[in-house]
Amino acid sequence: MSITLILIVITVGISYFGFQNPSLQYRLMFNPVHIEQNKQWYRLISSGFVHSNWVHLGFNMFTFYFFGRFVEQIFVSIKGSAGSLYFIGFYILAIIVSDLPSLIKHRGNINYNSLGASGGVSAMVFSSILFFPINPICLYGFVCIPGFILGALYLIYSYMKGKNMSDNVNHNAHLFGAVFGLIFSVLIRPSVLMEFVQQIANWQPFS
16 A cells, blocks of 8 residues: 555544544644644644545545655655655645744634645645646646646635635645645755756647
């Protein structure tokens, strides 16, 4: 079983127990006051393994399944047997880093809560885009757009929505998870930046 599938099974299991026990879900979700003042730093990680409902969980795990397996294979091809450890560290760090801006922004706000694996999943998506930018990503199964174009649009969208705060979605986690995915991928394989540029330069949209 791949590391991606193991992480999905763990996430589904913890999320399910959270659905059945709201108090457990609350103890695991991101809350800046409990993290900073009560020193419950574990929430920076545990919040990525609980979800608000089955739709939220399903969307994140569906996306993680496709992109996570892909990135896991890339890391193993680059780092050999240690690639799996890099992959696990990458995912956990992405969850943590994606929540840090919210920790600063909402410091002292006891009513601010966040949960879900979106930050880690965004990191996976953008890591795969960096390695293979012209591969199409299909929305709703039929609208297919090259990864680098969709990624740019997604970053702009997440930035604008994060500023507006017009809904209950933590768009900043999506944005910073995506950025972390790009940075980590460059660190693990510095040549990927040049490869990224070359692939886009050779892209022929109507070929």
